[in-house]
Amino acid sequence: MTAVQSTGGSMLDRPSPTGxxxxxxxxxxxxxxxxxxxxxSLVGIEVLTIDARIVxxxxxxxxxxxxxxxxxxxSHDKEGLPGLVGGMQQSGAKHKTKGALDAAGDKLREVxxxxxxxxxxxxxxxx
Amino acid sequence: MATSTAADQAxxxxxxxxxxxTEPPRGMRTIGDGRGATLVRSGTIAALTSPVPIDVxxxxxxxxxxxxxxxxxxxxxxxxxxxxxxxxxxxxxxxQRGLLEPHRDEFAAALDKFAGKVQFLVAGRYVQAAVLxxxxxxxxxxxxxxxxxxxxxxxxxxDLRIRLGEVVNAAVAAKREADTAAFATAIEPCCEAxxxxxxxxxxxxxxxxxxxxxxxxxDLRRSVQEAAARWRDRVAFRLLGPMAPYDxxxxxxxx
Numbered sequence: 001m002t003a004v005q006s007t008g009g010s011m012l013d014r015p016s017p018t019g020x021x022x023x024x025x026x027x028x029x030x031x032x033x034x035x036x037x038x039x040x041s042l043v044g045i046e047v048l049t050i051d052a053r054i055v056x057x058x059x060x061x062x063x064x065x066x067x068x069x070x071x072x073x074x075s076h077d078k079e080g081l082p083g084l085v086g087g088m089q090q091s092g093a094k095h096k097t098k099g100a101l102d103a104a105g106d107k108l109r110e111v112x113x114x115x116x117x118x119x120x121x122x123x124x125x126x127x
Numbered sequence: 128m129a130t131s132t133a134a135d136q137a138x139x140x141x142x143x144x145x146x147x148x149t150e151p152p153r154g155m156r157t158i159g160d161g162r163g164a165t166l167v168r169s170g171t172i173a174a175l176t177s178p179v180p181i182d183v184x185x186x187x188x189x190x191x192x193x194x195x196x197x198x199x200x201x202x203x204x205x206x207x208x209x210x211x212x213x214x215x216x217x218x219x220x221x222x223q224r225g226l227l228e229p230h231r232d233e234f235a236a237a238l239d240k241f242a243g244k245v246q247f248l249v250a251g252r253y254v255q256a257a258v259l260x261x262x263x264x265x266x267x268x269x270x271x272x273x274x275x276x277x278x279x280x281x282x283x284x285x286d287l288r289i290r291l292g293e294v295v296n297a298a299v300a301a302k303r304e305a306d307t308a309a310f311a312t313a314i315e316p317c318c319e320a321x322x323x324x325x326x327x328x329x330x331x332x333x334x335x336x337x338x339x340x341x342x343x344x345x346d347l348r349r350s351v352q353e354a355a356a357r358w359r360d361r362v363a364f365r366l367l368g369p370m371a372p373y374d375x376x377x378x379x380x381x382x
Contacts, residue, residue, distance in 0.1 A: 030211065047186045065291070070277065
């Protein structure tokens with residue numbers, strides 16, 4: 001069913017959260033914070049975290065919206081209004097999917113490169 | 128501490144709080160040295176933990192996924208209070224005396240509250256072309272601005288573009304409010320509680336965490352499916368779960 005399709009296919013059929021972006025939003029942002037419960041014996045282990053949330057409204061956001069409207073407008077001109085809806089939605093969805101994948105990739109890269117760097121410097125420390 | 132060897136530097140990674148009779152999930156990747164997850168008990172409650180070396184930073188993508196998978200595996204059959212990622216205590220004694228014992232009643236009461244309930248996430252993203260078409264049909268200023276930038280140089284019309292984006296963003300935000308409220312109303316009968324997440328992306332339509340009675344999972348799926356079908360041309364939905372009740376645990380305790 002196309003209505004519930006997303007980057008991972010139909011989520012109503014595949015209920016487990018597997019995407020790193022979903023995990024990050026959930027476990028870095030939510031849950032009990034142990035510091036509130038324990039004041040002693042908390043180990044100062046280095047935790048690699050990233051800011052999971054994207055700022056919703058910025059000039060970038062505005063320019064992206066303007067560009068999207070502009071593209072929509074151009075397609076209106078080319079294809080005419082009636083036939084437009086189906087085709088545009090598909091390309092819109094495709095665009096959205098790509099955006100989401102890019103964003104997830106960025107997060108992943110940040111985490112991975114952060115890890116590589118810090119693990120390296122950590123080892124220098126140890127050696 | 129700096130002089131001890133890596134092998135000595137073990138801490139206790141805490142995934143969450145569970146009833147003491149919970150069976151820790153087996154065969155799952157743990158954060159730390161790969162030894163399995165174990166329970167540290169105190170009366171009727173326990174902490175789900177695994178030993179973790181403290182000289183290696185944690186927080187790799189694998190670590191994050193391991194944390195969530197462990198908790199979600201437990202949540203499939205028991206109540207669980209998930210910790211936020213990254214909680215490590217020095218010793219099992221610290222887990223017992225520092226974390227569990229002083230807050231036993233509080234944790235036990237919370238576990239009772241979550242017994243038989245699981246969390247789902249429902250995320251709806253606007254189909255951008257569809258929602259922008261709606262905005263252009265409803266907003267005269269957006270139409271004017273769109274006409275003003277069409278075919279014009281991008282830099283020369285930068286201010287107009289920003290204004291257009293602002294208008295569109297505000298219109299989408301208003302839709303997000305209305306759609307979130309309408310969606311919450313539609314699924315509310317299936318839920319014990321609903322918690323709204325902040326929009327993280329400009330295309331977000333609906334972002335809700337739902338606390339659902341395990342027995343009502345099918346009802347929930349049906350409700351979400353119906354709403355998704357109703358909005359099929361304008362919002363793409365995903366339903367994630369069942370999972371641990373991350374969005375419904377709140378640290379009410381100051382220390």
